[in-house]
Amino acid sequence: MRWMKRLAAATFLVGTLFSAGPAASADNYPSRPIRLLHGFAAGGAADTLSRIIADGLSKKLGQPIIVEAKPGAGGNLAADAVAKAAPDGYTIGLVTGAHAISAATYKSLSYQPAASFDMISTMVYYALVIAVRDDHPAKSLGELIAVAKQKPGSLSFGSVGFGSTHHLAGELLNAMAGIDIVHVPYRGDSQSITALLGGEVPVIVGTPVLLGPQIASGAVRGLAVTSPTRTALLPNVPTVQEAGIKDYDVRTWAGLLAPKGTAPAIIAALNRATLEALRDLELRQRLETAVGGEVSGSTPEEMKKLIETEITKWSAVVDRAKIPKI
Template identity: 35%
Template sequence: MNKRNLITKLALASLCALGLSAAHAAPGDNYPSRPVKIIVGFQAGGPTDVTARLVAKALQDELKGAFIVENKPGATSNIASEMVANAHPDGYTLLVAASPLTMNKYVFPQQKFDPIKSFEPVSKISSAPGVLAVSPKLPVKNWQEFEALAKKKPESLSYGSTGQGGTQHMAMLRLEQLTGIKMVHVPYGGTTGVINDLMGSVIDVAFMTSTGAMPNLEAGKVRPIAIAGPQRLPGLPNVPTFKELGVPDMKSESWNALLAPAGTPKPIIDKLAAVIQKAVKSKAFKDTLIPQGSMLIGNSPQEFKAELNEEVAFWADQFKKANIGN
């Protein structure tokens, strides 16, 4: 064999080896190799945005790539969700979603994505329970007094929500189902209107998400009387849960989670999930989210997928009972 033929064969062998190596490389081995967009369906500065920026920082620090938060508010987060659902499933467009993801299909029957089929769940990051709060002028100091007043005067008390079919509205309908009380619904265009009118005693009661309302709750500007979560909140240690009050099925939460478009390779999903599971144990997450009333979770993709399936089925039943949506 002459020298030229030997060099040619060695070169071809090297190229084949490189090709085989590339062919056998897992999709997530070099991830990320370019900037990743994290889409948020709510305005900057809100609870979901704060969580998304913590997630972006954790992913950037751990995976040594650029993770950039982009806010796409509108249609109760549907604009952002649809954008990610239609993105190429390569791990470079992610979604930090909130609980309306599993409810919106019943409020917006024409939405162009499915909360289960359109996404690969990565991990539920955190969850904040609903807090039932009354106006400062309502003559009740606890749940028992409130329930007695509501039953004594059916449909005389008013409750606010962010709109028909929203988290607050559905929580209150659930409470009415479980306890037999009847109240008048006053829908608002957003959380600010509900909080302001509850503080001003324009309405009597509302469910409030602990992450957004904790300063007003702790300051006593409204009176919290029950927690719709599994445990008492550190910032409201004297406020009992509905389970403690004898209404164990009264649960309402607002969660944040990381998802990717359906079809995103499993190695990328697993890599992202591992970072979230580590990050929720960090000081940065604990110091930022726990004081706001959040509980840190960081479950696996499989666990989160099971929860999504259960939640979508639950809301299908609840919206049917309420005769809302399709």
């Protein structure tokens, strides 16, 4: 009978250890550096945002946050890496609006944009800008649309890659303006701007953070921003709606997520640290200056709802524009 008592005690002890494992690991979280992945080129908007929030999170969590760029497939390579990482809170990801778009532009993904992750919080929302080189004959978006209508398919626009918000912003303009400007994907904002300046493409859809200095210098002309109202970073650039494209509205966003199955206590700790970081006035200013956008945190549930809503929205845009899925 003694061996039965010992077996019962051992079984109870093992069960207790396993049930207490996640809670115990969350109690001292984080105890080592955290890796923050994003899916776009170094030096671009996502990279800039990642480094700003990494600085804020590091101060709140007391551990280094190591930013790693893993560009490719409109952010999908990084998202896949995060989805497959250990759900221990030591690998997290920064995603943009392109994360939801992937569900609309790919026939299949190795992960589910909503179901494969535990959301942490949104960070910031921001517009894009449609721009041409300074020597382009179009002085306004209306003039560019007129040229595109006169010679369908003769113009092209560069973006950060197929399936990005930048790409679909251009495709939505095509659909709503009744034009056909051909998409040319690049690997990041910096490369698309280089292509514009070098004459590879006459038009790009880019981020205000990188196009702003080019516009200020006169090398590039900003024709329109994609939000319903003008952005603080480019106050003199009109909106697409001001050019007569009623109801046109494209704003991308950035947020943080973790692999599915991350302990709720760790998600709560990351959400709390993110919201606290976003309340810091200096950090808010850095984020807003970086993308000319609006800082806005959220609950994990609100971020999940945003992604699900965006998937529905962009699926409709893809279908309407008859964009073939990859």
